[in-house]
Amino acid sequence: MKTLNELSNELKKNNIRLTHQRLKVLEYLSNSKNHPTVEQIYNALKKEVPSLSKTTIYNTLKYLAELSLIQVLAIDENEAHFDAATETHGHFKCSTCDKIYDFDIDMDSCETEELDNFEINEKLVYFKGICPRCLSK
Amino acid sequence: MKTLNELSNELKKNNIRLTHQRLKVLEYLSNSKNHPTVEQIYNALKKEVPSLSKTTIYNTLKYLAELSLIQVLAIDENEAHFDAATETHGHFKCSTCDKIYDFDIDMDSCETEELDNFEINEKLVYFKGICPRCLSK
DNA sequence: AACCCTAATTGTAATCATTCTTATTTTGTA
DNA sequence: TACAAAATAAGAATGATTACAATTAGGGTT
The missing domain is CATH 3.30.1490 (Dna Ligase; domain 1)
Structure with a gap:
């Protein structure tokens, strides 16, 4: 699992800004152990970031997945789950x-x-x- | 890969009727090598079985999957693919x-x-x- | 063969996660 | 501070899958 600093550097390297919203999504995902869905991330963060929209979460996760900084799990047939651990497991x-x-x-x-x-x-x-x-x- | 007869027996054993529509879906899936989607099965069979509805295909595939007679592949993010081979691969x-x-x-x-x-x-x-x-x- | 009962089929409508769109806001930089 | 580019937000659109209700077919019994 990468640190937030490492993640932040990876994003910068790829010209993706580490905005407040993205930082929060990254933080939440890095700290969670239970492979949350977009819905769960949204519900967990909306108290802290009331303006947050699901589109932003989808957007952030898409970038992270493209850079292989997170894993997208399709194990559940109707909702994607996300995992901050990138080592194969x-x-x-x-x-x-x-x-x-x-x-x-x-x-x-x-x-x-x-x-x-x-x-x-x-x-x-x-x-x-x-x-x-x-x-x- | 099981023969159609074996499949038919498995269905009977579980009180699932081998109807004309189900037979056609099974036949098509058994003969296909390319892990078709519901859409592809539907398009391939509707000439032969004009009344066929997608609901029936979904229904049939669900039963077959529950009995572990076929595999459901979630490798594609927006559409399920189906595989008649059940050995782990x-x-x-x-x-x-x-x-x-x-x-x-x-x-x-x-x-x-x-x-x-x-x-x-x-x-x-x-x-x-x-x-x-x-x-x- | 006709009847009955149950299960299967069909077509349409509903669902729901995800993506698209567009206007607004924020960010980094000069 | 001002500008240009990128990000955000909100809602609408998409599309695979499921739910539903009415009709049809199948298997067993007489």
């Missing part, structure tokens, strides 16, 4: 409680040579099932 | 031409014990980047 979604868990995964050890001539920019691993908490109920 | 989407490639992957060799107490029902692996064909242009 897996995501497990519990079908019962909908919670998304992180887990480590070593992609290099299971790759085939089939993709030798492909340029790979992003690796996403999604598991679905039931989490221990829900299993024990 | 990876999908690579080219960001340039949007083509989706299959590739083999050995998930067991890269799993951690972190998920030992989780019930895992589905494993999805999505890679994104540029395919050789587009790279060579």
